[in-house]
Amino acid sequence: MKIPVSRPLIGRLESIYVNKALQEGAISGLYGDFIGRFEDEFADFCGVDYAVSCSSGTAALHLSLLAAGVLPGDEVLVSTLTNMATIFAILYIGARPIPVDIEANSLGIDPQYLEGKINSKTTAIMVVHLFGHPANMNKVIEIANKHKLLVIEDCAEAHGAEVSRVKVGGLGSAGAFSFFANKIISTGEGGMVTTNSLEIAKKARSLRSLAFGDAEKFMHVDVGYNYRMTNIQAAIGCGQMAMVEELISRRREVAEYYNSRFESYRDVLLLPSEANWAKNVIWMYHVCLSGSMRGKRTLVRDMLLKEGVETRDGFIPFNMQKIFIESGLVTIEQCPVANTFAFDSFYLPTGPDISKNEMEFVADRLLNILIQLR
Numbered sequence: 001m002k003i004p005v006s007r008p009l010i011g012r013l014e015s016i017y018v019n020k021a022l023q024e025g026a027i028s029g030l031y032g033d034f035i036g037r038f039e040d041e042f043a044d045f046c047g048v049d050y051a052v053s054c055s056s057g058t059a060a061l062h063l064s065l066l067a068a069g070v071l072p073g074d075e076v077l078v079s080t081l082t083n084m085a086t087i088f089a090i091l092y093i094g095a096r097p098i099p100v101d102i103e104a105n106s107l108g109i110d111p112q113y114l115e116g117k118i119n120s121k122t123t124a125i126m127v128v129h130l131f132g133h134p135a136n137m138n139k140v141i142e143i144a145n146k147h148k149l150l151v152i153e154d155c156a157e158a159h160g161a162e163v164s165r166v167k168v169g170g171l172g173s174a175g176a177f178s179f180f181a182n183k184i185i186s187t188g189e190g191g192m193v194t195t196n197s198l199e200i201a202k203k204a205r206s207l208r209s210l211a212f213g214d215a216e217k218f219m220h221v222d223v224g225y226n227y228r229m230t231n232i233q234a235a236i237g238c239g240q241m242a243m244v245e246e247l248i249s250r251r252r253e254v255a256e257y258y259n260s261r262f263e264s265y266r267d268v269l270l271l272p273s274e275a276n277w278a279k280n281v282i283w284m285y286h287v288c289l290s291g292s293m294r295g296k297r298t299l300v301r302d303m304l305l306k307e308g309v310e311t312r313d314g315f316i317p318f319n320m321q322k323i324f325i326e327s328g329l330v331t332i333e334q335c336p337v338a339n340t341f342a343f344d345s346f347y348l349p350t351g352p353d354i355s356k357n358e359m360e361f362v363a364d365r366l367l368n369i370l371i372q373l374r
């Protein structure tokens, strides 16, 4: 048996749409019907007024910060446990990312540390809805409103996740999604900025395509970027949108199954959670070794791999990244809760197409290993 951590599930519609785009010669990011259609369908899905497609999740993060008006020299409070693309996007602006520790359950930014870090340079809070669980937005937004800060959501892992029954992507000033191959839906590479602000949508749309002029196309109105999604990628996206709800419920079923198997091992294995105000879309079934299993991640992952079960390490937090410690941007001690996940967390095969047999196999093998090693 060989079970990958995830594989994209590509339906029949995707090839039909891609062929249509190819036959029409609408292959770039400026022409073709699928781009606008994908944006409209994605905006509807998220319950937001505007969606602006782009070339990657990282580009979407950069565009949302630019369009929301974060400036060089600003301080941005950001959840420390994330894909470093979140941090890089803040650095592209010339702004300063300030690491904020996480809540152990949601794995999102911990609101209790925000106010202590706000000063006259702070202009934005960047939350990350990690592994499909939304950040504690009600508290974040309360604090942001009180201090007149922007809120940017990194939704790269959380398509369809909900806070108090409202989907992520429109909870703050702007949201950024990724459509990389292993995300909830994929276009190969791709991203989307979501917002309820016409001004932010217009700015993101302009900047993603070289900020061409309106009356005089080649009289540019700003320093723009080429962050366009191609019509071929959008064609794949339209195909994926037809099954997005199904893809999410499949992932939730996988988590339910694993939870039921690992329930009585919580003393050595922290499991994904779901706050009572949240819907977790389970981007990946992320676990963390604890108690007597601490420090045994490499061993556990190697033993699983020998059985054919592929896994991945969890993220190393921003405050533990060597390059940023050396440059004086962070110190290791800043975020003790996030640090506990750095070298003991990993995720299990969570693809939407994993079979009952495969799930059983993964759970059996991991349980055996826990019993052997604990």
Ligand SMILES: *Cc1c(COP(=O)(O)O)cnc(C)c1O
Pocket (backbone or CB within 6 Å): 056, 057, 058, 059, 082, 083, 085, 086, 128, 154, 156, 157, 178, 179, 180, 189, 190, 191
């Ligand atoms: C995947 C991911 C990104 C980056 O998206 P790309 O499409 O790979 O550029 C950013 N943030 C988080 C949290 C991610 O998981």
